[in-house]
Amino acid sequence: MDKFVIRGGNPLLGTVRISGAKNSALPCMAAAILTEDEVTLENIPQVRDIETERRLLVSMGAEVELGYGRAQHRTKICCRTLSDPEAKYEIVKTMRASSLVLGPLIARCGMARVAMPGGCAIGGRPIDLHIKGLEKMGAVITQEHGYLEARAERLRGAHLVFDKITVTGTEDLLMAAVLADGETLMENCAREPEVTDLAALLNAMGARIEGAGTSTIRVHGVTSLHGARYRINPDRIEAGTFLIAGAITGGDLIVANCEPDHLGALIAKLEELGVRVDHLGPDSVRVRSEGHLRAADISTEEYPGFPTDMQAQYMALATQAEGVSQIKENIFENRFMHVQELVRMGANIKVDGKVATVRGATRLSSAAVMCSDLRASASLVLAALIADGESILDRVYHMDRGYERIEEKLRGVGAQIRRLGNIFTPRDEESAVHSD
Numbered sequence: 001m002d003k004f005v006i007r008g009g010n011p012l013l014g015t016v017r018i019s020g021a022k023n024s025a026l027p028c029m030a031a032a033i034l035t036e037d038e039v040t041l042e043n044i045p046q047v048r049d050i051e052t053e054r055r056l057l058v059s060m061g062a063e064v065e066l067g068y069g070r071a072q073h074r075t076k077i078c079c080r081t082l083s084d085p086e087a088k089y090e091i092v093k094t095m096r097a098s099s100l101v102l103g104p105l106i107a108r109c110g111m112a113r114v115a116m117p118g119g120c121a122i123g124g125r126p127i128d129l130h131i132k133g134l135e136k137m138g139a140v141i142t143q144e145h146g147y148l149e150a151r152a153e154r155l156r157g158a159h160l161v162f163d164k165i166t167v168t169g170t171e172d173l174l175m176a177a178v179l180a181d182g183e184t185l186m187e188n189c190a191r192e193p194e195v196t197d198l199a200a201l202l203n204a205m206g207a208r209i210e211g212a213g214t215s216t217i218r219v220h221g222v223t224s225l226h227g228a229r230y231r232i233n234p235d236r237i238e239a240g241t242f243l244i245a246g247a248i249t250g251g252d253l254i255v256a257n258c259e260p261d262h263l264g265a266l267i268a269k270l271e272e273l274g275v276r277v278d279h280l281g282p283d284s285v286r287v288r289s290e291g292h293l294r295a296a297d298i299s300t301e302e303y304p305g306f307p308t309d310m311q312a313q314y315m316a317l318a319t320q321a322e323g324v325s326q327i328k329e330n331i332f333e334n335r336f337m338h339v340q341e342l343v344r345m346g347a348n349i350k351v352d353g354k355v356a357t358v359r360g361a362t363r364l365s366s367a368a369v370m371c372s373d374l375r376a377s378a379s380l381v382l383a384a385l386i387a388d389g390e391s392i393l394d395r396v397y398h399m400d401r402g403y404e405r406i407e408e409k410l411r412g413v414g415a416q417i418r419r420l421g422n423i424f425t426p427r428d429e430e431s432a433v434h435s436d
């Protein structure tokens, strides 16, 4: 198991470049299932989940090139022959976003067999809303032996209203609707930029989608889609993580290659704390702090509200703010796994149900801590960057799922961090682990 060794105390100074968004790349790679032509995606992040998605598509019969040369970060996917439209459990259990192949497989092949993703560290992660929407579009879905089996001659357009806002549910059903017979009206959709990214790719492939990025999406079904070349958006969660890294270390950091418009809720909260944030142009933001932060509450909401994927990182920062910060997690039922590890480093945090109460500012001391999920890992890295002494973070493979070469990027702006074990490179055949 890889570990990070981090010595705290260095302010982050300089410029860090953000990679492509993992949570855009995953649905966009699945969208290639919808056509026999080649789909080329640029700005793909070099992270473990993308490698997992490559293995998943190849296991179904797709040809997938994944290049990470200096100028590349590109994947070319051709699903001309999908000999085995099945997402097997040994892959799905390592990445529950594998369920994103469900809609496109039914739309393209008329059938799909997908392992139920099961839960993960942060919650039960059901996909009942995906199933409900597909059944309303005419799919016949049975569940047994831990697998979903779905069949449909041809999906038909329908009026779908999501009981809850679901990001991958919106994406899965969007990909089902583009080849359906007739029009699909989807309401109470997720508005995340990753949904907008996927819709832009699908329209470039010949789909007819209106309203992506709003809560109401209208899809006019077409009979086939063609290939396309598309550039994935920057990762707003990686960008947000580095903004907090610059603030928590009292640094002066430029976060480049990002999309400031996707960071509104976080930037507003940072300014409320007393952090200085300046937009330097269309794709970069400068963050500065000399400390003296003031406590501020957050409540996680669907986009454009404060993102749940930034909650753990914000909590690390809140330990350095004078006063009491109330952090309410509304999206997932178990997303406070980082709390006990932060407390072991000296933080004063009490959890009561959905609310974590952080009392600051507290000096953090280095410790040996355990990563439990992708964003909890980021929270522990941020805390270690300011803790006195040397912290050891275990199970950093969680981090590799969603942050590209994070230790190199942090070292590049002055952090004292090194990895014990092997750096992640594509084609790693890692032991299957449950993941969020």
Ligand code: EPZ
Binding pocket: 023, 026, 097, 123, 124, 125, 126, 127, 128, 129, 130, 131, 164, 165, 166, 167, 168, 169, 194, 308, 309, 331, 332, 333, 374, 375, 402, 436
């Ligand atoms: C996506 O997960 C992201 N993953 C998550 O990012 C992110 O935390 C989440 O959206 C919320 O923004 C990807 O895009 C690959 P949801 P998703 O469906 O789609 C409930 C990360 O850190 N729900 O929007 O799985 C669900 O239990 C990851 O990069 C149902 O009840 O999340 C949750 O409480 C972690 N039934 C809420 O909705 C369903 O059928 C929102 O979940 C689907 C979801």
